Amino acid sequence: xxxxxxxxxxxxxxxxxxxxxxxxxxxxxxxxxxxxxxxxxxxxxxxxxxxxxxxxxxxxxxxxxxxxxxxxxxxxxxxxxxxxxxxxxxxxxxxxxxxxxxxxxxxxxxxxxxxxxxxxxxxxxxxxxxxxxxxxxxxxxxxxxxxxxxxxxxxxxxxxxxxxxxxxxxxxxxxxxxxxxxxxxxxxxxxxxxxxxxxxxxxxxxxxxxxxxxxxxxxxxxxxxxxxxxxxxxxxxxxxxxxxxxxxxxxxxxxxxxxxxxxxxxxxxxxxxxxxxxxxxxxxxxxxxxxxxxxxxxxxxxxxxxxxxxxxxxxxxxxxxxxxxxxxxxxxxxxxxxxxxxxxxxxxxxxxxxxxxxxxxxxxxxxxxxxxxxxxxxxxxxxxxxxxxxxxxxxxxxxxxxxxxxxxxxxxxxxxxxxxxxxxxxxxxxxxxxxxxxxxxxxxxxxxxxxxxxxxxxxxxxxxxxxxxxxxxxxxxxxxxxxxxxxxxxxxxxxxxxxxxxxxxxxxxxxxxxxxxxxxxxxxxxxxxxxxxxxxxxxxxxxxxxxxxxxxxxxxxxxxxxxxxxxxxxxxxxxxxxxxxxxxxxxxxxxxxxxxxxxxxxxxx
Numbered sequence: 001x002x003x004x005x006x007x008x009x010x011x012x013x014x015x016x017x018x019x020x021x022x023x024x025x026x027x028x029x030x031x032x033x034x035x036x037x038x039x040x041x042x043x044x045x046x047x048x049x050x051x052x053x054x055x056x057x058x059x060x061x062x063x064x065x066x067x068x069x070x071x072x073x074x075x076x077x078x079x080x081x082x083x084x085x086x087x088x089x090x091x092x093x094x095x096x097x098x099x100x101x102x103x104x105x106x107x108x109x110x111x112x113x114x115x116x117x118x119x120x121x122x123x124x125x126x127x128x129x130x131x132x133x134x135x136x137x138x139x140x141x142x143x144x145x146x147x148x149x150x151x152x153x154x155x156x157x158x159x160x161x162x163x164x165x166x167x168x169x170x171x172x173x174x175x176x177x178x179x180x181x182x183x184x185x186x187x188x189x190x191x192x193x194x195x196x197x198x199x200x201x202x203x204x205x206x207x208x209x210x211x212x213x214x215x216x217x218x219x220x221x222x223x224x225x226x227x228x229x230x231x232x233x234x235x236x237x238x239x240x241x242x243x244x245x246x247x248x249x250x251x252x253x254x255x256x257x258x259x260x261x262x263x264x265x266x267x268x269x270x271x272x273x274x275x276x277x278x279x280x281x282x283x284x285x286x287x288x289x290x291x292x293x294x295x296x297x298x299x300x301x302x303x304x305x306x307x308x309x310x311x312x313x314x315x316x317x318x319x320x321x322x323x324x325x326x327x328x329x330x331x332x333x334x335x336x337x338x339x340x341x342x343x344x345x346x347x348x349x350x351x352x353x354x355x356x357x358x359x360x361x362x363x364x365x366x367x368x369x370x371x372x373x374x375x376x377x378x379x380x381x382x383x384x385x386x387x388x389x390x391x392x393x394x395x396x397x398x399x400x401x402x403x404x405x406x407x408x409x410x411x412x413x414x415x416x417x418x419x420x421x422x423x424x425x426x427x428x429x430x431x432x433x434x435x436x437x438x439x440x441x442x443x444x445x446x447x448x449x450x451x452x453x454x455x456x457x458x459x460x461x462x463x464x465x466x467x468x469x470x471x472x473x474x475x476x477x478x479x480x481x482x483x484x485x486x487x488x489x490x491x492x493x494x495x496x497x498x499x500x501x502x503x504x505x506x507x508x509x510x511x512x513x514x515x516x517x518x519x520x521x522x523x524x525x526x527x528x529x530x531x532x533x534x535x536x537x538x539x540x541x542x543x544x545x546x547x548x549x550x551x552x553x554x555x556x557x558x559x560x561x562x563x564x565x566x567x568x569x570x571x572x573x574x575x576x577x578x579x580x581x582x583x584x585x586x587x588x589x590x591x592x593x594x595x596x597x598x599x600x601x602x603x604x605x
Contacts, residue, residue: 217279
């Protein structure tokens with residue numbers, strides 16, 4: 001006769017769950033035993049920190065489109081899941097979190113690890129329940145799986161220690177008939193109204209300068225998106241989560257958008273008269289067209305998110321692929337391609353500037369050169385992840401993804417320490433594909449122990465650590481956002497190559513441009529997990545594609561008191577992009593305008 005834990009794991013198997021990420025603990029002993037007895041049908045991936053288990057469950061859902069599952073013990077085990085679960089919530093990923101609890105009759109008696117995790121998870125979960133017994137589990141396990149998938153969010157089940165081992169031998173109410181809830185998911189086709197499609201087509205056909213913003217929701221609609229852009233003569237700016245929606249060298253894309261993005265993407269947003277948003281709620285409103293300066297059309301599966309960032313005239317509620325295919329039948333191919341052609345010329349110029357930065361042979365080693373050298377060696381079917389920080393900007397701009405690459409990052413949460421867990425999840429989900437990660441030394445250090453997890457599972461992982469012994473993005477944000485000198489962003493150095501070797505992997509260090517190709521070739525020839533630490537210039541500036549006037553003023557005010565400001569100024573003077581991205585922004589009337597004689601913004605060194 002099955003117990004509560006048996007019913008839980010059998011239900012997961014029925015829902016086609018084949019992997020659970022977690023860390024054992026005495027608060028989940030019953031569940032662990034149920035997993036042990038079924039290890040031929042469901043895999044338990046043991047991690048070093050519960051936060052990583054939640055990140056892995058989220059990333060697994062991103063890479064597979066299936067339910068990600070994580071498991072943690074009572075008390076601190078459960079609370080440690082929260083950061084990764086908020087990552088899933090904010091990026092709308094289906095994740096089931098399972099946690100243990102104190103013995104049912106000791107809850108709320110100030111016992112050890114007596115934390116009411118259902119209360120703790122109330123904000124993060126779309127479905128959140130405490131399991132009472134085995135008969136209750138039959139219903140809740142199915143409903144939790146269905147809720148996470150249908151609402152694209154986090155479901156949580158908390159199970160008291162002794163309840164996990166309670167047998168299904170009675171105690172069922174007469175209304176709770178066994179087998180009344182199927183372990184199946186039912187999904188339909190979500191398409192917009194015909195009237196909205198016609199109205200959207202009218203606006204897009206009338207637009208002379210149409211721009212497209214594509215996000216993660218467009219990943220399953222690549223061909224339809226490309227047809228839309230071709231019909232409309234519309235350049236495509238990519239939100240970071242949509243980096244893989246078109247190859248980075250595709251002539252229809254201007255690349256990324258935002259502070260990590262490109263000048264051409266910012267330009268098309270400023271100049272367009274019509275904006276089509278596909279599967280994105282990119283959060284930085286300042287990078288959209290000014291409200292009501294462009295006609296807006298948005299495609300999203302969630303009507304709550306339509307009009308969230310820009311006041312659109314038409315919202316098309318539906319999945320991106322099917323919606324675009326229906327829309328494309330109503331679009332007329334534009335004969336005037338001048339808006340697209342201008343964007344293409346600007347993009348070619350921008351990419352030439354990036355290549356020049358990547359070829360900078362000066363010392364200290366430039367991070368752009370290290371990322372580009374790493375990126376040139378990524379296999380055509382590789383899975384690429386990055387962490388949060390300056391490494392994200394570097395990966396966004398200097399890793400060129402192709403048609404068969406996959407890419408993921410902690411999007412709306414933008415959490416540090418996510419990169420390595422994401423990479424491990426990719427390796428577990430798709431063991432036949434190589435995995436590549438670009439991380440910073442700050443985020444990597446937070447979950448450094450998980451590299452041992454990658455070693456233990458012999459994952460085909462190549463991990464580039466941008467090591468400048470700084471929280472560099474935070475330093476630049478201190479300066480640009482509020483005009484404060486950089487403070488407390490220095491990090492005690494860690495030899496990550498030595499740490500990788502100590503954990504059973506391989507570690508390499510590159511210190512100069514001349515070493516890049518040789519060391520990268522050595523590292524990429526190694527099977528199994530590899531860390532390549534690049535010792536790079538800590539004073540290399542993180543610059544937006546075009547410097548807003550208030551950022552410029554703040555930067556100038558903060559610079560004199562910032563440690564190493566002389567080296568920062570020298571780097572800006574020596575970088576063509578460093579100069580150009582600061583002086584080309586057309587300023588709105590209420591902000592400072594460029595000097596009429598020099599064309600430069602005030603406050604830029």
